[in-house]
Amino acid sequence: MAALFRRMSKTQNFSLLCRINRSFTSSISAPIQTKPFRAPFQVRSVVTPADDVVGFDEMVAGTQRKYYMLGGKGGVGKTSCAASLAVKFASHGHPTIVVSTDPAHSLSDSFAQDLTGGRLVPVEGADSPLFALEISPEKAREEFRSGNQKPGGSGVKNFMDGMGLGMLSNQLEELKLGELLDTPPPGLDEAIAISKVMEFVESQEYNIFTRIVFDTAPTGHTLRLLSLPDFLDASIGKMMKLKRKLASATSALKSVFRKEEARQDTSEKLDDKLGELREKMARVRDLFQDSDSTEFVIVTIPTVMAVNESARLRASLRKESIPVRRLIVNQILPPSTSDCKFCAMKRKDQRRALDIIQNDPELSSLRLIQAPLFDVEIRGVPALKFMGDKVWR
Ligand SMILES: Nc1ncnc2c1ncn2[C@@H]1O[C@H](COP(=O)(O)OP(=O)(O)OP(=O)(O)O)[C@@H](O)[C@H]1O
Structure with missing residues (x-):
């Protein structure tokens, strides 16, 4: 099936793709076995989150379409988290689209392939249907x-x-x-870009996609x-x-x-x-506010500035009635027995930021997902799969 998909992806024959996938979607749940990614580095998380904290089982369950929007301050790892989530959904059998609405796209960099052009592009190396779309605001505005x-x-x-x-x-x-x-x-x-996305997601042709992950622009x-x-x-x-x-x-x-x-x-x-x-x-507003189908995941890093911005983001999302359940704290330093002075200071800083989260009225009620700082850049599907397995559990 995976090989067939790759071949079909190349031809971009979506109607045929739809037919094949009707039988495919019924098999969702068992993860697709892929060749394991051998990390050239060792990853140990600082704080081991409780196994049930992330609740990926809940995110992956069911074949009805779900939308996940990942957002936060610039540079905290929104794209990496969104791309790794999309790869993970796809490897669990969900035909998935990952969409970037950030005018400064970095999906192509994250997947290490050219995904530009404002159209759905099959992601190479995924063992299941995974497509990426970098919305071109300029093009969408021209069309409008x-x-x-x-x-x-x-x-x-x-x-x-x-x-x-x-x-x-x-x-x-x-x-x-x-x-x-x-x-x-x-x-x-x-907004115009999102309305363009609505055209995609409302079209019969794309009915097969059961998970849509948005990599959004920085908070503002x-x-x-x-x-x-x-x-x-x-x-x-x-x-x-x-x-x-x-x-x-x-x-x-x-x-x-x-x-x-x-x-x-x-x-x-x-x-x-x-x-x-x-x-x-x-329709976009209704979709954003529908807690059965949509969730906004806030991504942050353990610094006071990023945490404060996340708290403001959470408050604004509440005002807009956008459902938020999870908070990713990305780039947490792994533990070390021989901390240098710099690392020890950094770790102290990170702990302070985590404490702020735990005592913040906006953030403390969210499920905390702690993602480690990896010692190499996460680029390409195997690396994203590796990251996904560490973050989305
Ligand atoms: N947990 C991590 N460990 C190591 N590097 C990371 C981690 N998360 C993200 N990065 C790196 O940090 C950089 C920024 O990540 P990313 O592009 O995902 O952030 P972003 O929030 O989407 O940025 P922007 O706001 O500019 O779109 C990238 O080089 C990425 O590989």
């Missing part, structure tokens, strides 16, 4: 804008000015919608993304309301409008596109 001819921007303004409705156009400007589409604020790229971006559905909903709602007012105010000018059919077409297209985006955002 195509056909709109500067929607909401100067096109609409000129049109309204031409109709003697400059006052309304000024109101429109106040909504900053034109700006929103012409020079998107941080986060909009991601992600928070904007998570609050964006509401923000856009409000902005688009206002915009549409205004357009409706405009429509009734201009009904007397119908004959003029008839002559302006082409422009009206553009305006209607804008309406459709905004409506579509609004609906997608609403």
Whole structure:
């Protein structure tokens, strides 16, 4: 089956892939046996987490689709943790997609293969269906804008000015919608990217995928993304309301409008596109908040700064009603009998950060996953599988 998959992956024949996988998904649960990765280094964890703490069994159980979003401060190991989780899901028989919504992608680096291009790319070396997708915000935004001819921007303004409705156009400007589409604020790229992901995940063709792992952008971006559905909903709602007012105010000018059919077409297209985006955002918000199918896993490192940021992230996620159950503390120093001064200091620092977590009202209730600091870089599927076995238990 694995060999067949690899061959099919190369042809990217997804409909055939779907047919084969209908029988495949029914066999989920027993991990697929792969050649063991021989670590060129020794790994000993500092603190041995209780066996049931991570609860990977719970994460892997069932064939209904689940979404895991991994996020946290820049550089803490989000990509490595997301990629290793995706590899582990796949090796347990789940057809899996790992998606990067971070504009500064590092999935290709993590898997040590070219996954760029904004399309699903089969991950080589996985013994089960594992695909990666690096969302290209630029491409997604272009697609969104195509056909709109500067929607909401100067096109609409000129049109309204031409109709003697400059006052309304000024109101429109106040909504900053034109700006929103012409020079998107941080986060909009991601929202559009996520709506692109929705197209993937809602499409019949990709029904076979039972685990979707998101490698998200650093905290600030992600928070904007998570609050964006509401923000856009409000902005688009206002915009549409205004357009409706405009429509009734201009009904007397119908004959003029008839002559302006082409422009009206553009305006209607804008309406459709905004409506579509609004609906997608609403579905994204529902998906983010559905605790049966979605979980946001916070990744941090044992430093006071990272822990404090994680606490703020957890508070913001709570505000957005995003389910969070687990906290990964990555890069914990392994124990040593002959600590150098530097290591001893570092270890003390790490313990202090772990203490803060244990006493933090936002973080102490989360399941703690302690991931060791490895002495080589984790790159490529065998290394990710090795990391996955240490972290996701
Ligand atoms: N437990 C670990 N042990 C050793 N190295 C690690 C560990 N976790 C991550 N790294 C290394 O740290 C670096 C950053 O990791 P990664 O790219 O996963 O972080 P990130 O949070 O996704 O970064 P960014 O915010 O820039 O996207 C990489 O070189 C990775 O190999």
